[in-house]
Amino acid sequence: MTEGAARLVRPNPHIIFDQATFAHGERVVFDGFSLSLQERRIGLIGSNGSGKSSLLRLAHGLALPAGGIVTTLGLNTGTHRKQIPSQVGFLFQNPDRQIIFPTVGEEIAFGFQERGDTRREAMHQALVWLSRFGRTDWFERVVHDLSEGQKQLVCLISVLALEPSLILLDEPFASLDLSTRLAFADQLQALDQPIVMASHDLDFLAPFDRVVWLEQGRVRADGPPRDVLEAYRAEAHRGMRELV
Numbered sequence: 315m316t317e318g319a320a321r322l323v324r325p326n327p328h329i330i331f332d333q334a335t336f337a338h339g340e341r342v343v344f345d346g347f348s349l350s351l352q353e354r355r356i357g358l359i360g361s362n363g364s365g366k367s368s369l370l371r372l373a374h375g376l377a378l379p380a381g382g383i384v385t386t387l388g389l390n391t392g393t394h395r396k397q398i399p400s401q402v403g404f405l406f407q408n409p410d411r412q413i414i415f416p417t418v419g420e421e422i423a424f425g426f427q428e429r430g431d432t433r434r435e436a437m438h439q440a441l442v443w444l445s446r447f448g449r450t451d452w453f454e455r456v457v458h459d460l461s462e463g464q465k466q467l468v469c470l471i472s473v474l475a476l477e478p479s480l481i482l483l484d485e486p487f488a489s490l491d492l493s494t495r496l497a498f499a500d501q502l503q504a505l506d507q508p509i510v511m512a513s514h515d516l517d518f519l520a521p522f523d524r525v526v527w528l529e530q531g532r533v534r535a536d537g538p539p540r541d542v543l544e545a546y547r548a549e550a551h552r553g554m555r556e557l558v
């Protein structure tokens with residue numbers, strides 16, 4: 315269950331943090347952080363501010379390490395930052411940071427246009443992907459008139475539609491209602507691509523291959539979900555008793 319042991323037994327990782335250092339201004343988030351991620355389904359857990367979003371942003375090249383190296387799909391995020399978005403899908407915790415177009419159709423079509431599809435082709439693809447999720451009626455809707463959960467769903471569809479080689483999800487289900495969450499959980503489990511997902515929804519992570527528990531920018535525990543989630547729950551209950 316130690317980070318060192320995990321690194322020894324797992325070749326060909328999707329993501330490698332090698333002595334990465336990262337700070338938000340004065341606040342150091344990671345200091346010489348090393349971790350290799352290669353399983354098909356990896357969950358990231360940890361209390362608020364433990365570094366989950368920062369880890370995902372570093373892996374996507376949205377943030378760069380001040381020291382050390384982050385490698386995603388074999389690409390150094392510092393030197394190959396521009397190549398990463400075409401291969402790695404990223405879902406922001408806050409949909410408003412992701413959404414840039416007025417209508418749902420245009421938002422989903424954007425990625426296809428970026429890949430070189432004509433506007434007409436891209437809009438057709440957007441409609442096809444909305445229909446896969448039973449939401450064709452959203453095509454012409456104004457994104458900012460949608461609820462938070464609906465916006466989150468649009469962002470998730472936009473990410474999945476481009477069929478990236480690796481998918482990074484930052485709390486994808488935070489605002490989704492239970493039936494939508496369950497439907498998406500099934501859709502995600504069925505995907506071939508590897509997924510790294512930060513979540514406070516521990517039940518969702520139970521069938522994953524590996525869970526990494528972050529605490530203050532360090533790996534507190536790392537291993538099979540049943541071990542890591544149980545230890546995390548036990549710690550949360552201890553913390554709760556101390557608060558009351």
Ligand SMILES: Nc1ncnc2c1ncn2[C@@H]1O[C@H](COP(=O)(O)OP(=O)(O)OP(=O)(O)O)[C@@H](O)[C@H]1O
Pocket residue numbers: 338339341343360361362363364365366367368369407
């Ligand atoms: N934009 C920012 N400016 C300054 N500090 C930040 C910023 N974003 C995050 N931090 C700090 O970086 C640290 C790690 O934050 P991060 O968002 O990675 O944590 P997290 O585990 O994703 O938290 P949460 O569960 O609340 O989403 C925290 O101490 C946080 O206060």
